[in-house]
Amino acid sequence: MLLNLHVKNFAIIDEVEVYFKDNLNILTGETGAGKSIIIGSINVALGGKVTKDIIRKGADYALVELLFQVEDKDVLTAIGELDVPLEDDQIIISRKIMNGKSICKVNGETVTTNVLKSIASLLIDIHGQHEHQSLLYKEKHLEIVDRYAKDYISDTKQKLEAVYKDYIEVKNKLNELKIDDDKRLREISFLEYEINEIRNAALKSGEDEVLGAEYRRLSNAKAISEGLGNIHGLMSNQESGSAGDQIGRSVKSLTKLVDYDSSITNFLNQIVDIESLVNDFNRELSEYLSDLNNSEEDFNSIEQRLDLINHLKSKYGNSIAEILKYCEESEKKLEEYNNYEDTILLLTQQQKKSEEQLNQLCEELSVIRQEKAKELTHKMKEALVDLNFLDVKFELVFRRLDYYTDNGFDESEFEISTNPGEELKPLAKIASGGELSRIMLAIKSVLADKDEIDTLIFDEIDVGISGRTAQKVSEKLSMISKNHQVICITHLAQIAAMADAHFIIEKTTDGITTKTSIRNLNETESIEELARILGGAVITDTVIDNAREMKELAKGTKKF
Template structure:
């Protein structure tokens, strides 16, 4: 969950630090106090689009930082961290976003600099933000298949991964088939180019690691004098009259002659004897190496010429001889395929048919799992819709095409095209959500789906930004209860103007705008029970705090507490 949020120089916010708790946290306050600005900051933290307009006037940069605690070792954030090389320790993730007045955006995760795209990948697994406009995602039919897959995530995702492997393999084979089946003129031109390249490489008679061996030999010839002098000096220092080995021999003999007199002398005599023989072997090696050294200016010229030729080829065929030899093998194979195109096309066709059949079987399994999930989801949605006073509504999930058609087109998610259909009035036919639902109905449908998906999605923090606008009375109370139920599965932060929702809060925060010197700033206050009653009264009346409003606020809190107790018991 989001535990700590720090915001500096962001819009009208000077500097605030907010500690969030688990459960349902409600943020309320007058319009323009900065409630949505806080949500905007969290959205940027999750990889949202930035603008220089977010930087507080007169400041160089805005900074947002959030600490998330991960309470499950199986949370998808760990696989995302592994994918992008971000270390996650102590079950903590710190997201940091800096926006400069010049428009530059700097992102960090656990102190590591990352791109905005990577920050967005982390944000998707940690934060799920829903506003009045976010319900529009329900209007896009392409999103429906992803929503359904979340419902039975464990089973569907496993099969989906297996299908993706086969689908990608199929795409690769089909691409290769298309390339090989291009028109004759292009293939003839390609063949001429490949044969020219192969001839040039074959004439070069490249040997494995030839460039490495030649560069080593060139280095030795260019530094012959230094190498010879160094080895000869070392040899002369060790071997000969009054040289190193002779003095070591004298010392070794002195110790050996008296080794029976003292254990220490015996031990050191053996050690010195070993060192003497090691150094004696070393002098033989130095002598042999000196004899092998030979300076040949003609050989140096040959090497320089050969390396120049290899360097020319590297510019065309690879950065090393090994890469050029690999490329030779590749073009030999492609030449063979072009010259024997028909047999290779037939082979590819057979491979495509086999892989497509395997992919279809996986897609069929995906379809069956989705059908099963759809039946269960439809039943649960109908129950939840009744709770939100949409008892006349009917919900269904449409599948196209027919899974029995073996010629169906395969896509990245299988062969299914899924549409959520709904009828909100009795006797009306089922239609796509975008063609039927009003704003208030969309909010309720979204809440139903969010409640059902919350336990499957794995997101640590769900944020609602005034999704309850435009409802009142018993519907408002039902929405409040649904939002609280979602908070039992994930941490929920909710901006609301509805007293029914605010009364359901485990933590109620008041957002206020105030003047500090000549500037406007935003402050956040955790409300006590007494202060919460006053705030609920203001939300009820909108102006003057009457005794009636306070009594109503107390009743709302009592109703909320009773509902929570019943929820715990159930």
């Protein structure tokens, strides 16, 4: 569960810290107070998109930190497999945003946003504003049943994706090769020209780097020659006053002195060694200069070779390795064109085999989907009854596409009937905004039990509902919160009354800056907030009494 949220310099939030509770956490507040910003900060911390205005005006960075307590051993194992360090079954997630970049950390270790999203999918499910509208698109419906059935279809889907990839490659290859004879002969001629051009160049791996270095050296031969020539003059023993000349004189002087004192022999030996090193240095330097001064022919040869290599790079690849790979692929293609009939026959057989495998896997996937869809829709109907759809019929209708995809050949769509005697119709055609909200809540509740997601967040799941329906939604949220931590933003008193922990989000301004704050309400304050929601600007004793009664009724409901 989400234990703690710490937000700093985020949008209009200066700094807030929230300690969430088990069960049902309700967030209320005036319109524009920043309720959705709180949820938005959680979403950003879990790898969500960062916008330019996310950093509070005048601040250098924005920071969001989340503390989760994880008791599910399977979830901990899955998180550990992402190379995330685990500490006392707690996960601390932080994201710091600075100048368009962000640093994501989990338990102190820097991670990528992709890892962050993977962890988030194991810990929390966030229902954002307007997410229920995604149910208007039937593509979403197949995603829902696949999520419900993921433990049963994941292996089949992996195999399907691999076979589909092979199938498409063979199919594209066939389409590419199926050309008329004239075009095929032109293609053969063109391939032969390209292959000969590359093979005649006799390229060697890495030679462009070696030649490039030598080219740069020879391009600067004059500067190198002048610099080393000066050094040679300073070191040569043939130049009066040079280092070599001075060392030679020192050797002669020490040789004479040895006769007077044998201990001087040590100095003589050292200077002789130095003289030998200087002589070797001068000889090698002289040879280098000689080679450098006679390298014009080599320079021209290297330049021509590099020109050829760069010409081939401009046509066939950015490196010699890519050029040689292009040549190998062209040779393979040429062989296919030269053995055209055999190649077409082989590819046709491969396509047939891939199509048979593909059809079998698509059939397997479809059977599992339809079987699990029955379970899903049965649980959905139970959840929808809880949400005041009293005579609801709810089915997932499957249709077979006339082509294959990497997700099978199924197309599915939820169909619903909310009144006795009505035929089932596509969800998108008959469901209102309020109905879509409740249907999405039902889906979330069923999937949460299936996925064993610990924390569910709902940002205004109550859109478009009121009265008895709002009461049923509040009861459903309370029921869900018995097995999951629920955090919910609401504008409805019926839902707020069900809170096990009630937080108010408030906005204050001093005329210059605006700040959002959040605090946990006690029983009396919660009743006052319910009265504000019920009564608006004028809160009478009657409204207070109604709020208190609503709170007491909610407590009675939660006992069952």
